[in-house]
Amino acid sequence: MKYVYKIVAALGALSILPMIVFLEDIYFKITSTALSAIFYIGQLLGKESITQFIEDNNGVVPEAIGDNISLYDLYSLFSGFTSSGDNSETLEKFEVLISPLITSGIALVLIAICAVVTAILAFVMKDNRKVIYSSIAGIGLSLVFKECFEGVAAPILEGTVSISTLMESLWGSLIGTFDELCLNTSFWFIPAVFGFIILWTVLYNYTLPAKEKKERKLMLGEGDEE
Numbered sequence: 001m002k003y004v005y006k007i008v009a010a011l012g013a014l015s016i017l018p019m020i021v022f023l024e025d026i027y028f029k030i031t032s033t034a035l036s037a038i039f040y041i042g043q044l045l046g047k048e049s050i051t052q053f054i055e056d057n058n059g060v061v062p063e064a065i066g067d068n069i070s071l072y073d074l075y076s077l078f079s080g081f082t083s084s085g086d087n088s089e090t091l092e093k094f095e096v097l098i099s100p101l102i103t104s105g106i107a108l109v110l111i112a113i114c115a116v117v118t119a120i121l122a123f124v125m126k127d128n129r130k131v132i133y134s135s136i137a138g139i140g141l142s143l144v145f146k147e148c149f150e151g152v153a154a155p156i157l158e159g160t161v162s163i164s165t166l167m168e169s170l171w172g173s174l175i176g177t178f179d180e181l182c183l184n185t186s187f188w189f190i191p192a193v194f195g196f197i198i199l200w201t202v203l204y205n206y207t208l209p210a211k212e213k214k215e216r217k218l219m220l221g222e223g224d225e226e
Contacts, residue, residue, distance in 0.1 A: 001207075009197050013122065020190065022071075024068040024070045024184075025184055026183060028069065064179065097156075114138035118135055149183055157181055
């Protein structure tokens with residue numbers, strides 16, 4: 001049972017690493033005048049695909065685009081954008097976002113470190129309470145990341161950073177304006193896994209036979225030999 005506990009706890013902790021990168025935990029919604037115009041024109045021209053889409057949407061022409069993306073998708077998008085123009089000008093446009101982006105990145109790195117440390121502790125430490133402590137730290141850092149991400153989203157939702165600003169053209173506002181930018185429910189899988197590891201550890205310690213509990217306390221120097 002000891003090795004089952006170690007394997008499950010370690011694999012659970014390590015599963016957080018791909019979650020951080022590839023989990024589609026960011027939701028955005030963009031209101032787009034251009035999108036509505038395209039659908040109206042397509043409907044007037046009798047485009048079957050557009051007409052069918054509108055019929056499937058209860059006859060309503062969509063005015064917004066909403067989707068979930070991962071941090072990997074976001075990185076790919078912005079790395080492609082910055083590589084296509086002058087980096088110094090791009091950095092100036094994103095200046096208001098630099099500080100919250102850095103703090104968000106640090107929080108993510110610390111979450112990843114907590115996941116790795118939790119996996120290592122689960123395998124090598126005799127005192128698995130340290131697994132609980134590192135998991136609690138992971139949950140706390142997840143809440144810190146949420147606050148940091150809200151700091152990134154705020155200037156975008158307020159219009160301080162907008163598509164038209166980035167494109168240096170008023171036409172950008174026709175492409176879209178951000179209505180929503182937030183972490184969706186899938187993000188909470190990360191702290192939930194840390195929570196599962198805590199529960200798994202507590203249950204494992206609770207279900208140990210009395211003899212093993214006594215031996216464990218003696219090993220940790222917390223009991224007296226009779």
